[in-house]
Amino acid sequence: MANNYFPTIIQPNIPLKDMTDLEFLILHTVFTSVVDGDKAYFFAEEASNDVVYISREELADALATSNDRDSFLNKLVEDLLLSTEIDEDFDINLTTPGQTYFEILQDIVKRSETLTYITVVSAFYCDKMRPHDFGGAAHVITKDKIRGKSTVDIINDILEEEHL
Numbered sequence: 001m002a003n004n005y006f007p008t009i010i011q012p013n014i015p016l017k018d019m020t021d022l023e024f025l026i027l028h029t030v031f032t033s034v035v036d037g038d039k040a041y042f043f044a045e046e047a048s049n050d051v052v053y054i055s056r057e058e059l060a061d062a063l064a065t066s067n068d069r070d071s072f073l074n075k076l077v078e079d080l081l082l083s084t085e086i087d088e089d090f091d092i093n094l095t096t097p098g099q100t101y102f103e104i105l106q107d108i109v110k111r112s113e114t115l116t117y118i119t120v121v122s123a124f125y126c127d128k129m130r131p132h133d134f135g136g137a138a139h140v141i142t143k144d145k146i147r148g149k150s151t152v153d154i155i156n157d158i159l160e161e162e163h164l
Contacts, residue, residue, distance in 0.1 A: 002128040006047040010105070011119050013039035018112040020066035022059075022073055023104055029054060030094065030101050050095045056087055071107045072099065102139065102146050110143040117142045 010031065016024070016038050024040065027033065029052040031042040063077050076099055080090055094100050105118045118141045126133030139148035149157075 002126050002130065002133070004047075004124065004126050004133055006044065006122055006124045008044040008048055008120060008122040010042040011121070012115070013041045014108060014118065015039050015112070015114060018108050018115060020062075020069050020071055020074070022062040022066040022077060023071060023108060025054065025058060025062045026052060026073060026092070026094075026104060027101065048101065050093070052092050052094065053089050054092065055089050056081065059090060069111060072103055073107070102141060105141050106143065106146055109141055120148075 008031070013036065016035070019027070019040070024033075027040075027042055030048050030050070031044050034041045034043075059077050060081060063074060063081070066074055076092070080092065102120070105120070109115050109118055120139040120141065121136070122138075123136045124133065125135075135151040137148055137150040139146060
């Protein structure tokens with residue numbers, strides 16, 4: 001069996017004051033986080049968690065302290081909590097366009113007084129070295145745009161420039 005990996009790093013480190021408690025909770029569940037002073041470094045050694053499982057209590061507590069700042073995540077979690085009265089763990093799917101960790105990071109940049117962008121750099125590879133399971137991607141997130149390119153995009157750009 002082949003194992004696929006998707007290590008990822010988020011840079012620069014994000015000031016804790018720029019994140020809501022809810023954003024930190026979700027990002028900490030998607031990635032591994034290391035808090036260094038007043039900033040957090042997020043990374044995934046093997047792969048990010050695109051579907052996160054969090055208790056109702058944790059979500060409600062984090063939401064209660066996060067509503068003072070604009071974030072799409074507040075509405076998403078509020079709707080999720082209102083959708084059921086059952087005291088259960090919730091799974092939040094962060095693969096739906098418009099509600100990924102990229103948008104969470106963009107909301108942070110929009111509100112930040114110090115960050116003008118955040119980068120997400122990822123590699124992907126397979127321990128069987130299959131040709132289509134090797135490469136990478138880089139994204140730059142600003143308050144207005146989320147832009148990215150994969151290594152395949154870069155190769156295609158070069159081939160196009162060289163008319164090959």
